[in-house]
Structures are given as C-alpha cells and as structure tokens.
Amino acid sequence: MKRLYVSLLLIMSLLIGCSTDKALNVEKIKETPKAESIIEADDKIVNTEDTTMVKPKDTKESTLPTAASSNEQTKIPKGEGGISTTTPIEEKLQKDVKEDELSAVAQAPKDTVSLKITGVNEDFYNSEVELNEGMTAYSVLKNIDGIEIECHGSGKYVYVTGINGLMEKQHGAMSGWLYTVNGEKPNKSASAYVVESGDKVVWYYANY
16 A cells, blocks of 8 residues: 555656646747748848848859940040040041032032134134133133233233234234124223133234
8 A cells, every 4th residue: 555655656746747847848938039030132131030131242253344444445436525526427427528529519610711712714722711710811811821922011901912923913014913702892901801701702813
C-alpha cells in the first residue's frame, strides 16, 4: 500500500512538472518579439517594426556612355557662341542655291548693241558687241579688237578721222566718217552719245 502511494505521488509530480514546463514555454513564446518581416524589393528601403532593411545595390559599373563621353565622341559643327548654326542638309541646300544663282547669272542674257562698220565697198565689222554701262557710240567702236582708229579731240569732243587706214578726204574733199544710231544721225559727237541695249550703231564712210 505504501508503495502504491509513493507511485501515485511520483506520477502526480511528473504530471505537474510537464504542465509547468508547458506553461513556461507558452509564456516564453508570448514574450518573444514578433518576427520581423523583411520584404525584398530592388533598390528600395523597407521598414519593419524595429528594423530598416536596405537591399544592397548592384555594384557593377554601368556600361552606358555618359553625356560627357557622348559629347567628346560626337563632334557637332558649331557657329558663334558654340551653337550649331546649320545642319549638313541645310549646308547642302545653301550650296545648291548659290550654284543655281551663279548659273542663272552666267546664263542671263547680256546687254548688247549691234555694230556695223562700212568702208568703201566693204564692211570692216558687223556683229553684236557686249554693252557696259555708260558706253558711247565712240567707245563701242574703240573697243573692237582688230579695228584701228585714228581721231583727234578728247572727252565728249572726239572726232574720228580714220578707220582701218581709210582716212577722211581720201576720196574727196567732203569724204569722211559718220555714224548713225537706230537709223538716225545724232547731232552730237559720238563720244557724247550714250547707247542703250539693243541699239544699232553704224559707222560708215561718206563720200560726197
């Protein structure tokens, strides 16, 4: 009987001990701080109750070219103040326009006058002459290559006495050189008569 009683006491003490350990474990679990949740996110800072976690950034250097290196590698035409003034396309267009303008000037019809020089039974010259501003009936004659002129006077009072060796009074006392413009005889010296584009100038040897 005594042994039975002792056995019951041992069993009860074991049961009480297990209950006590279980209670202590429950209290420890309650007192343990709540597990911190960590949220992984690329390059973001995540806050938990007591801790701030930062995911390390990728330490690899970027291989993309920087603005500075891009500017160093690409040369941009610049004008005054370092600002690009024209693009290659605009430069080509400007060049084409200039070439067209020069071509138009070269192809533009030039001002001319018709000049005819008639001696005795022969023509010394009969062609168009390029006209420059301020040219006169005398300067048109004087500028012809291969035509020899003899005269006296100066300025607006030049008198032509001979052309290509054919001299005044050579074929009579009243013979000599005269000129007409558009079929009319001007009443002034040839060096004073300014001709215009399209005029017809005729120098002829008169034999009275």
